[in-house]
Amino acid sequence: MKTFDYQRANTIEAATRANGRFIAGGTNLLDLMKLQVETPERLVDISRLDLNTIEERDDGGLTIGALVPNSDLAADPRVVEKYEVLSRALLAGASGQLRNKASTGGNLLQRTRCYYFYDTASRCNKRQPGSGCDAVGGFNRILAVLGTSEQCIATHPSDMAVAMRALDAVIVTQKADGDKRRIPIHDFYRLPGETPQIETVLEAGELITHVELPSPPAGKQVYRKVRDRASYAFALVSVAGVVEVKNGVIASAALAFGGLGPMPWRNPAVEAAVVGRAPSTEAFEAAADALLADAKGYGSNDFKIPLVRRTLIATLRDLTA
């Protein structure tokens, strides 16, 4: 590991002005530093900031502090009862020990698990812009089939963020000049395009302070994760769904996907394919067709395309049963 300065921030203002890399639980950043994939000159420890509570808002939603550990968020009775999809997604991620350290903000910003990104002997445009991408034409089994570019085919690995995308979460930030932003999660992540090293719309020194969940959605909530092992493994594909059925017809649907793209994936056409229709295999197949219209496999990850079709259909059956 390369040497670095370490500074502990006691206030949000001090953190944003410290001109360094934030560290919360450290479960992702420290691994990357040990491998010299990330080499920040200064770490700004934000773990003692007063951002670890979950508050109810007047509109019935929740405001979650960026430092709330994943395990606390998953176990919060309000989350378990009203945002079951989020609780289940969190519990499907990592291990109990990691969830105790992993923070809400850090989980949103964890980096891809692409093997070549972690291997400094490989070419990787995300790690070293302009160097190339060894995953295209390489072993890309865990990588993306949607939203890719010639420069990068990495996936975003978070389970939590997929549920938050289905719930239309809003990410609240504060910049070094004190400005605050409320960024809907659908605007938060960027496609790789020509600049895969830029993953979100955050500016340098901008701190995630909270995540807001709108009032609980109507309907049934499900998180289904398909992975190589029953625990302690990232999603090959996952589906977070919230569906309401009224009078035998699907009245509303929110469907987000993990393991498919560079961000927690959501496409309004998928939801439009089922809303207003009675639950049926034909309607579910139409949703899968909409999801996969632009899907592209890269060899070893081709299997994800039929896999997510089956996973989506099984999830929709579950949600509408």
Ligand SMILES: Cc1cc2nc3c(=O)[nH]c(=O)nc-3n(C[C@H](O)[C@H](O)[C@H](O)COP(=O)(O)OP(=O)(O)OC[C@H]3O[C@@H](n4cnc5c(N)ncnc54)[C@H](O)[C@@H]3O)c2cc1C
């Ligand atoms: C073995 C293993 C298995 C795992 N399995 C899964 C899994 O199945 N599913 C899953 O979803 N995750 C999984 N994870 C990932 C884990 O969830 C993340 O490492 C964790 O959520 C990151 O949170 P952290 O607080 O430790 O972040 P850190 O490592 O502290 O930080 C991560 C990044 O976020 C930035 N950051 C942190 N907080 C803020 C903030 N408030 N504002 C701005 N920037 C910030 C940091 O600068 C850094 O770039 C796994 C991790 C490991 C090591």
Ligand code: SF4
């Ligand atoms: S897919 Fe992206 S992260 Fe992986 S090697 Fe290519 S550029 Fe790097």
